[in-house]
Amino acid sequence: MSTSFEPGAPTPEGFIPLCVPEIRGNEWDYVKDCLDKGWVSSVGAFVDRFERMTAEYVGTKYAIATSTGTAALHLALMAARIQPGEEVLVSALTFAAPVNTIRYIGAHPVFMDADPHTYEMDAEKVIEFLTKACDWQNGALINRATGRRVRAIMPVHILGHPVDIDPILEAAARFDLTVIEDATESLGARYKGRMVGHLGHIACLSYNGNKLITTGGGGMVITDDPALAKRAKYLSTQAKDDPIEYIHEEVGYNYRLTNVQAAIGCAQMEQIDVYIAKKREIAARYGQAFADLNGITPMRQADWAESVFWMYTMLVDESVFGMNSRDLMRELQSRGIQSRPLWHPVHSLTPYKNEFAYRVEVVDTLYRDALSLPCSVGLTDAQQSRVIDTLGELARVTA
Ligand SMILES: *Cc1c(COP(=O)(O)O)cnc(C)c1O
Numbered sequence: 001m002s003t004s005f006e007p008g009a010p011t012p013e014g015f016i017p018l019c020v021p022e023i024r025g026n027e028w029d030y031v032k033d034c035l036d037k038g039w040v041s042s043v044g045a046f047v048d049r050f051e052r053m054t055a056e057y058v059g060t061k062y063a064i065a066t067s068t069g070t071a072a073l074h075l076a077l078m079a080a081r082i083q084p085g086e087e088v089l090v091s092a093l094t095f096a097a098p099v100n101t102i103r104y105i106g107a108h109p110v111f112m113d114a115d116p117h118t119y120e121m122d123a124e125k126v127i128e129f130l131t132k133a134c135d136w137q138n139g140a141l142i143n144r145a146t147g148r149r150v151r152a153i154m155p156v157h158i159l160g161h162p163v164d165i166d167p168i169l170e171a172a173a174r175f176d177l178t179v180i181e182d183a184t185e186s187l188g189a190r191y192k193g194r195m196v197g198h199l200g201h202i203a204c205l206s207y208n209g210n211k212l213i214t215t216g217g218g219g220m221v222i223t224d225d226p227a228l229a230k231r232a233k234y235l236s237t238q239a240k241d242d243p244i245e246y247i248h249e250e251v252g253y254n255y256r257l258t259n260v261q262a263a264i265g266c267a268q269m270e271q272i273d274v275y276i277a278k279k280r281e282i283a284a285r286y287g288q289a290f291a292d293l294n295g296i297t298p299m300r301q302a303d304w305a306e307s308v309f310w311m312y313t314m315l316v317d318e319s320v321f322g323m324n325s326r327d328l329m330r331e332l333q334s335r336g337i338q339s340r341p342l343w344h345p346v347h348s349l350t351p352y353k354n355e356f357a358y359r360v361e362v363v364d365t366l367y368r369d370a371l372s373l374p375c376s377v378g379l380t381d382a383q384q385s386r387v388i389d390t391l392g393e394l395a396r397v398t399a
Pocket of ligand 1: 068069070071094095097098156182184185206207208217218219
């Protein structure tokens with residue numbers, strides 16, 4: 001039995017991985033088409049089609065395919081012209097990638113707390129910070145503690161569930177802030193009926209191997225704003241102003257997605273509704289099974305949310321369950337079931353421990369107690385039963 005398992009690697013017999021890609025549609029045919037026709041690089045019909053399918057699905061006017069989700073976030077920040085030394089609000093409970101991109105451009109994160117029930121960025125504390133800890137001076141919002149200008153908010157919709165974004169949008173409009181959604185984990189989710197990725201000024205998607213749909217690696221910038229779209233596209237293609245003479249007026253990047261990857265993406269997009277239905281089915285069954293399991297609190301869906309349950313997560317109360325989340329992870333691993341904690345809170349990681357954090361109070365408890373369970377789209381009923389039964393047995397053993 002393997003003791004470590006990377007998403008995307010072949011599954012050892014009997015082992016239930018956390019979350020692996022599902023490739024069973026037209027991927028093979030579309031990739032073959034690229035190879036047969038020779039359109040393998042960064043232009044081609046599948047890139048255009050993948051962008052159109054995505055824009056149509058989310059409802060945005062524009063979509064720009066990128067090499068990764070991280071590249072998409074970097075482009076979004078640059079397109080929005082966030083400047084070095086300015087500040088961007090972001091939750092401390094997230095994968096580090098969005099925070100890293102804030103540093104790529106020389107800006108600074110302002111770490112916000114998470115809601116204890118949804119684990120998402122705490123909207124109330126965002127408003128509290130903006131209205132009580134900042135001053136409006138000469139048409140700019142200044143963080144009183146750092147003296148820096150607050151320019152943007154980056155709500156990261158983690159685990160497939162949306163951030164409570166309306167109060168954030170309202171405050172952003174009032175203080176002239178740009179809202180950059182990191183929708184990399186929540187493609188297809190809805191907030192009060194509206195699509196995640198179509199809520200702020202600009203949004204980013206990811207097609208990494210463990211995301212809802214995958215291109216192996218890839219991302220997308222989506223927006224309704226023609227100026228933001230144009231600039232994101234320009235910077236993603238080396239800021240080339242003249243393709244014959246190679247004139248570049250700015251420092252650019254090569255952040256394009258290849259046609260081969262986009263071909264996989266098109267085939268994946270054809271299946272997205274099936275995948276989401278499967279994710280919700282898995283979540284519903286876990287939710288039911290764990291409702292009466294003492295010490296386990298399954299992730300919840302807010303009334304205003306339609307989650308896609310990308311990464312099924314629960315909280316383990318050590319004093320009741322008899323085992324903490326990390327011991328449970330090891331017990332599951334020894335029984336061939338992969339699970340994983342949430343990310344180490346970013347505000348206390350080495351590169352970020354000197355950045356400003358505003359009343360970050362519940363993130364550490366969530367990090368201590370949370371555990372994500374196997375939730376691949378291809379998870380079978382039998383596999384899910386095994387996860388449920390194993391948890392039940394472990395609970396009994398310790399009772
Ligand atoms: C996956 C992920 C990203 C980055 O996507 P890549 O395609 O892996 O670069 C960014 N933000 C969050 C929250 C993610 O989970």
